[in-house]
Amino acid sequence: MTLRVTNTLTGEREAFEPRDPDSVLLYYCGLTTSDPAHLGHARGWVHVDVMHRWLAHLGYDVRHVENFTDVNEKIVARVGEDGESEADVARHYVQSVIDDMRALNLRRAEVYPRVSEHVPEIVAMVETLIEKGYAYEANGSVYFDVTTFEEYGKLSNQQLDEIEAQGDPDEQSEKRNPADFALWKAGGVDPAAIEDHQHEGASPPEAACESAQTWDSPWSEGRPGWHIECSAMSTTHLGETIDIHVGGQDLVFPHHENEIAQSEAATGQQFARHWLHVRLLETKGEKMSSSLGNFFTVEAAVDEYGTDVVRTFLLSTAYHNSAVYSEATIDEAIERWETLERGYERAVRACDDVDAYATVEDDTLRTAVTTAREHFETAMNDDFNTREALAALTELVGAVNVHVDEQSSFDYRALREVVETIEELGGGVLGLSFGYSEDGDVSVAEDLVELLLDVREAERAAGNYERADELRDEVESLGVEVQDTDDGPTYRLG
RNA sequence: GCCAAGGUGGCAGAGUUCGGCCUAACGCAGCGGCCUGCAGAGCCGCCCAUCGCCGGUUCAAAUCCGGCCCUUGGCUCCA
Numbered sequence: 001m002t003l004r005v006t007n008t009l010t011g012e013r014e015a016f017e018p019r020d021p022d023s024v025l026l027y028y029c030g031l032t033t034s035d036p037a038h039l040g041h042a043r044g045w046v047h048v049d050v051m052h053r054w055l056a057h058l059g060y061d062v063r064h065v066e067n068f069t070d071v072n073e074k075i076v077a078r079v080g081e082d083g084e085s086e087a088d089v090a091r092h093y094v095q096s097v098i099d100d101m102r103a104l105n106l107r108r109a110e111v112y113p114r115v116s117e118h119v120p121e122i123v124a125m126v127e128t129l130i131e132k133g134y135a136y137e138a139n140g141s142v143y144f145d146v147t148t149f150e151e152y153g154k155l156s157n158q159q160l161d162e163i164e165a166q167g168d169p170d171e172q173s174e175k176r177n178p179a180d181f182a183l184w185k186a187g188g189v190d191p192a193a194i195e196d197h198q199h200e201g202a203s204p205p206e207a208a209c210e211s212a213q214t215w216d217s218p219w220s221e222g223r224p225g226w227h228i229e230c231s232a233m234s235t236t237h238l239g240e241t242i243d244i245h246v247g248g249q250d251l252v253f254p255h256h257e258n259e260i261a262q263s264e265a266a267t268g269q270q271f272a273r274h275w276l277h278v279r280l281l282e283t284k285g286e287k288m289s290s291s292l293g294n295f296f297t298v299e300a301a302v303d304e305y306g307t308d309v310v311r312t313f314l315l316s317t318a319y320h321n322s323a324v325y326s327e328a329t330i331d332e333a334i335e336r337w338e339t340l341e342r343g344y345e346r347a348v349r350a351c352d353d354v355d356a357y358a359t360v361e362d363d364t365l366r367t368a369v370t371t372a373r374e375h376f377e378t379a380m381n382d383d384f385n386t387r388e389a390l391a392a393l394t395e396l397v398g399a400v401n402v403h404v405d406e407q408s409s410f411d412y413r414a415l416r417e418v419v420e421t422i423e424e425l426g427g428g429v430l431g432l433s434f435g436y437s438e439d440g441d442v443s444v445a446e447d448l449v450e451l452l453l454d455v456r457e458a459e460r461a462a463g464n465y466e467r468a469d470e471l472r473d474e475v476e477s478l479g480v481e482v483q484d485t486d487d488g489p490t491y492r493l494g
Numbered sequence: 495g496c497c498a499a500g501g502u503g504g505c506a507g508a509g510u511u512c513g514g515c516c517u518a519a520c521g522c523a524g525c526g527g528c529c530u531g532c533a534g535a536g537c538c539g540c541c542c543a544u545c546g547c548c549g550g551u552u553c554a555a556a557u558c559c560g561g562c563c564c565u566u567g568g569c570u571c572c573a
Binding site for chain 1: 495496497498499500505506507508509511519520521522523529530531532533534535536537565566567568569570571572573
């Protein structure tokens with residue numbers, strides 16, 4: 001069973017073939033650090049995270065690089081609001097992104113390069129493009145001449161004469177072709193360019209632009225263009241050809257198209273073997289986006305629902321299809337996660353039950369484990385179908401419930417395998433937090449909960465159900481879920 | 495206008511690459527039952543889909559071909 005991925009370049013679901021059979025070079029286009037990250041960004045991150053984890057699970061050595069665009073006009077537009085200079089604002093949001101990523105339980109990428117730290121590499125790449133005749137200078141700015149790169153448009157299937165002009169009016173007059181794009185821009189940021197992006201509390205445009213960073217170059221004191229950064233950073237950290245380049249589907253054109261043109265023109269090598277695009281998260285029929293103002297921040301989502309629910313929600317739709325955020329879809333994710341978590345804990349408890357050591361053999365449960373593993377593997381190998389992978393785990397949990405409900409003693413070995421499977425696939429691959437460590441606070445809390453439940457049992461035994469229900473309500477109001485069973489109450493810390 | 499991806503039950507969402515195991519997965523909501531002092535959880539069962547429309551190929555199509563309608567995204571910073 002081999003991994004298949006949908007490649008935007010070919011438009012087909014094809015066998016994944018890294019340059020080297022043992023390792024994968026993975027690049028993800030990160031975000032511009034000018035606003036808090038929202039659930040749409042989180043969707044990309046979590047899916048890339050799971051791709052990373054699955055590739056590692058398959059035995060590949062994964063080198064994963066994800067950039068921060070910390071030089072951008074939208075960042076300048078926040079000056080005064082979130083810092084006193086472009087660099088301050090960028091630092092502020094880089095930190096918030098890092099915090100969000102931790103909150104989402106993402107596996108760390110190997111490097112998180114920033115544009116501001118790669119200007120020399122960017123300048124060098126632009127110089128190469130000029131030397132090779134792919135780029136030209138005009139009034140201190142440098143543009144890529146799209147007519148010199150024969151395959152321009154191959155990713156997005158654009159015809160050159162159909163492409164509308166890129167860039168602002170001043171830029172148009174300097175360019176040879178309307179579709180040419182900037183590699184280097186002379187001077188600082190034009191106040192007029194940021195006005196539309198400013199919020200209340202921001203500095204006046206002129207003052208904000210004063211704080212914008214500029215760098216020396218052979219052509220002018222200026223700033224790097226919008227697309228060259230990813231080419232330069234990817235090449236610097238992963239080399240000329242990478243295996244998987246992932247990004248949001250809104251980046252296909254022009255960003256990724258331009259990256260291909262720049263990189264392949266500069267190196268003469270294929271830039272990325274597989275291009276994967278995460279489709280967008282929608283709310284009420286339109287994409288979730290900072291500029292549309294219809295977003296739900298990562299921080300708010302994690303605060304409200306918790307990491308596991310947010311991840312379950314995002315993984316409930318395969319990355320390759322657009323997803324809908326609504327109350328109903330979040331509620332479904334809550335139920336799904338709780339079903340998995342309860343099932344897992346039931347299996348753990350059953351394993352720890354003395355009766356579990358009885359020599360029961362439940363073929364149904366044993367088969368269910370094998371089936372779930374196969375189902376999960378098939379799903380993930382089929383273009384990282386996380387929805388289907390979750391379904392595999394849900395089915396396994398159903399089998400556990402049947403087993404525990406129906407058996408008076410348990411199949412220890414099978415339950416052991418269930419627990420390991422859920423921890424390995426649900427925890428290790430999907431990044432959900434199965435298996436909790438019991439630190440001191442938790443165990444004290446558990447002792448206290450048990451004490452309260454003992455009291456309640458006494459009230460129940462005495463027939464004082466009213467008092468018993470009050471006690472249960474009070475315990476539950478503290479975030480503890482109580483379950484009465486034939487063998488007495490069980491509980492779960494929320 | 496051009497490029498791309500989609501249209502599957504009340505909701506959500508797999509399956510379409512390689513046509514048959516799809517009388518369409520997992521789930522949410524709803525209904526009935528088991529269990530229970532009650533509730534929740536769990537279990538069992540049920541309800542709801544001729545898979546956008548029209549035509550074609552085939553023994554066989556959600557899956558292939560043609561046409562049409564609609565939605566979303568991109569063509570401007572955007573995950």
